Amino acid sequence: MKFNSKVAVVTGAGSGIGRAVAVELAARGARLALSDIEPLGLAHTADLVAGQGAPVHTATLDVSSRGAVAEYATAVLAHYGAVDIVVNNAGIAGDSGTFVNSELDGFQRILDVNLWGVINNTKAFLPSLIASGDGHLVNISSINGIVAQPGTAAYCTSKFAVRGFTESVRADMVASGLPVRVTVVHPGGVSTDIANSAFDRAGSDVTPEQRKRLETYNDKLLRMPSEKAAGIIVDGIATGRSRVLVGHDARLLDVVARIVPARIPVVTAWFERRMFGVPAVSDERSASASS
Template identity: 55%
Template sequence: MRGTVAVVTGAGSGIGRALAVALTERGATVAISDVNSVGLAETAEATNAHAELLDVSDRSAVAAYATTIATHFGVVHQLYNNAGIADGAPSILDDDYGSFERVLGVNLWGVIHGTKEFLPHLIASGAGHVVNISSLNGYLAQAGLAAYCTSKFAVRGFTETLRSEMLRDGHPVDVTVVHPGGVKTNIALAALAAARARGETVTLEQEARTRTYTDTLLRMDPAKAAAIILDGVRAKKPRVLVGNDARAIDALVRLVPANYPRLANWWGKKMFATAPARERGQ
């Protein structure tokens, strides 16, 4: 990574912050962005990175940002489209369009905006690399996560198409899609906080499910996840699975593609059905 200029979106916390720190430690020059000014400032202090507030769902803002970064550094080698959010209702039937628009705006359009605006600079560098963060929900669909799964499946398809085009056209840009499993980030808590900020009612069941995710399922240290991702980038892997859970679920989906939704529902019922009762102390 030494001598490389790398751009990381969503760097105010979680995997994005860990990537910025690890890239800096490996000798890269880093530019970071986030919508959270406090988190962004903390990451900037830890990395001495170039930092700017950025909403990746805003196409014109991303276009201006890409120009600013390319002008400031003179070259851009790597782009980590990491910014992401969660949102949604128990079912598609209950969900509203606003939830889909919010999640797709950041998780999918943010990736598209970043890739489209930085790609000419990555090609011009002669040694570019696009790294798009999907999820294990980029190959595993789960009930109650319609908007999130839709966005992460789409990121996978977009990224694999991009790689095919870079190979076909002979552009000097490697492409990697990343599927993290349960990494200890604040994405679930942030989704609840955002819902409350919009004046939405947060149920006891939603709170319990979020606590289960945060305390039980999201366990990997973001620093470890970042190391796995960067090792994959260094090896120019087209696909990086982060965590034993991501690898196990990938194998399950490949083994029983028609039946895994039933298994996922069974697991979800077992994991979450008693959560509200536990919260009431029953």
Template identity: 35%
Template sequence: MAIISGKIALVTGAAAGIGRAAALKFAQEGAKVVLSDVNVDGGEETATMIRDNGGEAVFMKADVSVPEEVDALIAKAVDTYGRLDCACNNAGIEGRIAPIVEQPLDNYDRIMAVNARGTFLCMKAELTQMLKTGGGAIVNLASVAGLIGFPGLSPYVASKHAVNGMTKNAALEYGKQGIRVNSICPGGVDTRMLDSLAEQATGGAQSSAQMMDPLHPIGRIGTPEEIAELIVWLCSDRASFVTGTNIPIDGGFVAQ
């Protein structure tokens, strides 16, 4: 039985990786899905994949760091489907690996703009809409880097700690209005982002799996589909007593 049938779900960063997997899972579980990304070709491809499998989806290009584009995205969801029930704020970037002294300011600013400011702007618009219709569920994509430190990734670590903090605050502020807000903290996952980090860290000498598999007690990195399972469950009524959490989904990484 579909666990989220009839719901309207928004997924940012839906062109590939975790965002695409989440969008496909939402549709598989009965939701109508609104997708966004700055990558138009990838986003449209995700929407086509959903429709080809009998689901309903609409794509809109949006940069989550731009308030007007975020507001237009939420308006698109409401204009198309009448409301917004669930949101997965997944859009994010990794940036450059370097110790703090060598980090360019523009790298820090761009990472914080997309990952932290983008999550804030999306939640602000999503919450505004959900308050009008009496409730909803939001899942923010943080990272194990939002729970612990990673040398060389200070801007990314800062942005994901910010996501986890905002998640807790939003849950406290809007719980009594029927809105649940959680974040998830993936470990290594087989995505373009992890490939980029592996390329930077090893100069191409190791794949992301070769670099990261041994670091996870489970013995491997995760798949986007495994992450999508948790995202959609958290947006379903089966998670009705879960809010304000920063949940690791990391093959035991932060248990070490």
């Protein structure tokens, strides 16, 4: 796919990977429809792409709201007359321990944004992608859509589901002979605000151990610059790839999951201890026993 004058929709464009993808698409000549739940970050991204000379339409949008997303799709189509690329990127982290001690309201919110946001936006824009004749749907999953790790049940559930949803839509397109390529993206650690934002949302509930965990995440795991991740993702769109793994960590874990799928819980438990120095499960067991 060539990007010149293609209309590209990017959700969660106010920060991190979404912002960097918007900038990369603008650099390759796309026209942009950018949205985010946070208007300030969105305005900053809009300034960046406008500075590159790209036409840009912006909207404050909560992707978990089905009605708002449907209205948004109508507005984008009215503005540009066509939509060629949709990048479902908006997402949140936010698990705060093992599932046995988790709050289901928080679990629900992660599914509402990470999974239902992708479903809502795909439902709203897929007819336009089909009408484009050269449409491309891109859903951002995670390496946690391939490999589960302790303490991330909601996030992993959402990201495995995004993978399954994306592969199902691709199967629909292929079986029906419809002209939409469909890509699922599995980033490893990318240097963004995703972990900081999750801790900000948790507010005063954050324990010193969780704060330490956040620092470890930011220092040791979320390492790839978002611009580099965006280059890999947009290259994947350009070459029509079905599946894009972003980073050595994602590629390595993908191989491990293929070779020893049943050993993944052992591998991730070992990794957790090595990385965070805490056997999180035994802490959680004592917490649940005392509550």
